[in-house]
Amino acid sequence: MKGPRGAGIDPAAATDPAAAKAWIDAYLAALPADQRAALQDLRETVAATAPQAIEAISYGIPAFRYRGHASVWYHAAKAHCSFFPTAEPIEALADELTGFALSKGTIKFKPDAPLPKALIEKLVRYRLAQLDAGAAGKK
Numbered sequence: 001m002k003g004p005r006g007a008g009i010d011p012a013a014a015t016d017p018a019a020a021k022a023w024i025d026a027y028l029a030a031l032p033a034d035q036r037a038a039l040q041d042l043r044e045t046v047a048a049t050a051p052q053a054i055e056a057i058s059y060g061i062p063a064f065r066y067r068g069h070a071s072v073w074y075h076a077a078k079a080h081c082s083f084f085p086t087a088e089p090i091e092a093l094a095d096e097l098t099g100f101a102l103s104k105g106t107i108k109f110k111p112d113a114p115l116p117k118a119l120i121e122k123l124v125r126y127r128l129a130q131l132d133a134g135a136a137g138k139k
Contacts, residue, residue, distance in 0.1 A: 017055060020054075020055050020056045020057050024043070024055055024057070027061075027062060028043075032111075034112060035081055038109070038111040038114045039062075039074055039081055042074055042083060043055075043062070045121060045124075046064055046072060046074075049121045050066060050071070050128055052066065053065060053066040053071060053128075054066075056070060058073060059073065062074050062075070066128055067131050067132070069131055071124075071127050072084060072086075072124060072127055079110075080109060081108070081109055081114070082107065082108050083106070083109070083115060084105055084106050084107075085126070086105045086130075087104045087105045088126070088130060089122075089126040089127050089130070090102055090105065090106075092126060093119070096122070099113075100115070107123075
């Protein structure tokens with residue numbers, strides 16, 4: 001692991017959940033304490049909301065895979081943290097996201113003002129329902 005921003009990813013982490021978990025643990029450990037705490041809480045909330053999802057690395061950042069697809073991602077930037085549940089959940093819950101910087105598929109937040117746990121749960125459940133509907137449509 002060379003740093004917390006995607007460098008030095010063990011190639012096994014792309015396919016091995018244990019390797020992905022180890023990389024994500026190291027990624028978080030390398031962050032400043034406030035970002036580490038905010039993203040660890042987000043990570044735990046996603047894991048509890050989607051116990052069938054598997055931790056992964058996608059686009060060089062921590063993610064959760066569900067039904068073979070990356071479902072949500074998270075990341076630490078220089079001055080903020082980001083959560084990426086994709087565009088549709090953000091659009092559907094936009095009224096509940098006031099006060100957060102939004103762009104297509106991205107919610108930016110400060111570590112000292114993280115996303116509320118209940119809102120993370122709603123975003124994750126929405127995203128999983130999208131993936132479930134897509135899987136049902138392919139049958």
